[in-house]
Amino acid sequence: MTYALSIVDLTISFGEFTVLDKVTVNFSPGERHAILGPNGAGKTTLFNLITGDLKPTSGTIEFYGNDVTNTSTHKRIRLGMRRTYQSSLLFKDLTVRDNIFAAVRGIKAGRMKVLPLSKDHSDVIDTEKLIGRVHLKDVADKKVVDLSHGQQRQLEIGMAMAGEPKFILLDEPAAGLSPKERDDLVRLLEGLPSEIGFVIIEHDLDIALKVVEQVTVMSNGKIIASESPQEIVKNPQVQAIYMGTHDHKGNMHA
Numbered sequence: 001m002t003y004a005l006s007i008v009d010l011t012i013s014f015g016e017f018t019v020l021d022k023v024t025v026n027f028s029p030g031e032r033h034a035i036l037g038p039n040g041a042g043k044t045t046l047f048n049l050i051t052g053d054l055k056p057t058s059g060t061i062e063f064y065g066n067d068v069t070n071t072s073t074h075k076r077i078r079l080g081m082r083r084t085y086q087s088s089l090l091f092k093d094l095t096v097r098d099n100i101f102a103a104v105r106g107i108k109a110g111r112m113k114v115l116p117l118s119k120d121h122s123d124v125i126d127t128e129k130l131i132g133r134v135h136l137k138d139v140a141d142k143k144v145v146d147l148s149h150g151q152q153r154q155l156e157i158g159m160a161m162a163g164e165p166k167f168i169l170l171d172e173p174a175a176g177l178s179p180k181e182r183d184d185l186v187r188l189l190e191g192l193p194s195e196i197g198f199v200i201i202e203h204d205l206d207i208a209l210k211v212v213e214q215v216t217v218m219s220n221g222k223i224i225a226s227e228s229p230q231e232i233v234k235n236p237q238v239q240a241i242y243m244g245t246h247d248h249k250g251n252m253h254a
C-alpha cells in the first residue's frame with residue numbers, strides 16, 4: 001500500500017543540537033492522526049520538515065509515493081499537502097468570503113484574472129462550499145478582525161481545505177480556544193470528508209483522542225509510542241511523561 005506520508009529516519013540538527021533523531025512514522029490515506037508531546041519535543045519541527053519549511057539533515061519524506069525530501073513547499077502543495085500554522089496567516093482586513101476565495105484562487109492557474117467572477121464560476125461555488133464546510137456561513141461577510149478566535153481557527157482550516165487537499169497538517173488548532181469553541185472544532189474536524197487525512201498537533205488529550213484513530217507521542221526529538229487512542233492512554237511511558245498533569249477526571253494533559 002502507498003502511504004499518504006512516509007517518514008523514514010528523519011533527523012535534523014542545529015549545530016550540536018539534534019532536534020529530531022531518526023523519526024520514522026507513516027500515515028495512511030484518509031488517516032486521522034494526533035502528535036502529542038511536551039513543549040520542545042520536536043512536533044512543530046516535524047511539521048516544518050514535512051512541508052519543506054525546513055530541510056532535514058538526513059532521512060526521507062514521501063508523499064503519496066513521491067520523494068519530496070528536497071522538493072519545494074510549493075510542489076508539496078501542488079501534490080495535495082496543506083497545513084495550518086500556530087500563528088495566523090489570515091488577511092485580517094478582508095472578509096471570511098474573500099479569505100476563502102483568495103485561497104481557492106491562489107492555487108489555480110490564471111489566478112490573476114480580473115474580478116469579479118459570475119456566481120456560477122466554479123471558484124465562487126467552491127468558495128461557498130468551503131464556507132459552509134467550516135461552519136462560517138453566518139459570518140461570511142464579516143472581516144477577520146471581527147471574528148472570535150475560534151472562528152479564525154475555523155477559517156484557517158477552511159483555507160487549508162481549498163484546492164482538493166489530500167492531507168492536512170494542523171498545528172495546535174485548539175490553542176487558546178474556549179470550551180465551547182473546542183467542541184465546535186471537534187465537530188468540524190469530525191465532519192471533514194473522510195478521504196482527507198490529517199495530522200493534528202494537540203496538547204489536550206481530550207480533543208486529540210476524540211478526533212483521531214492513531215496517536216504518536218514524541219519526547220526529546222524521538223517517537224516513544226505510536227498506538228490507538230485506547231492503547232496510548234494505558235502506555236506506561238506515555239503516562240510517565242504526562243504524570244502530574246491529570247485533571248480531576250483522570251484525563252492527561254501535556
Ligand SMILES: Nc1ncnc2c1ncn2[C@@H]1O[C@H](COP(=O)(O)OP(=O)(O)OP(=O)(O)O)[C@@H](O)[C@H]1O
Pocket residue numbers: 014017019037038039040041042043044045046
Ligand atoms: N531553528 C532552530 N534552531 C535551533 N533550535 C531550534 C530551532 N527550531 C526549533 N529548535 C528547538 O527544537 C526543539 C523542538 O522545537 P519544536 O518547536 O519543534 O517543539 P514542539 O514539540 O513543537 O514544542 P511546542 O509544543 O512548545 O510547540 C526546541 O528545543 C527548540 O528550541
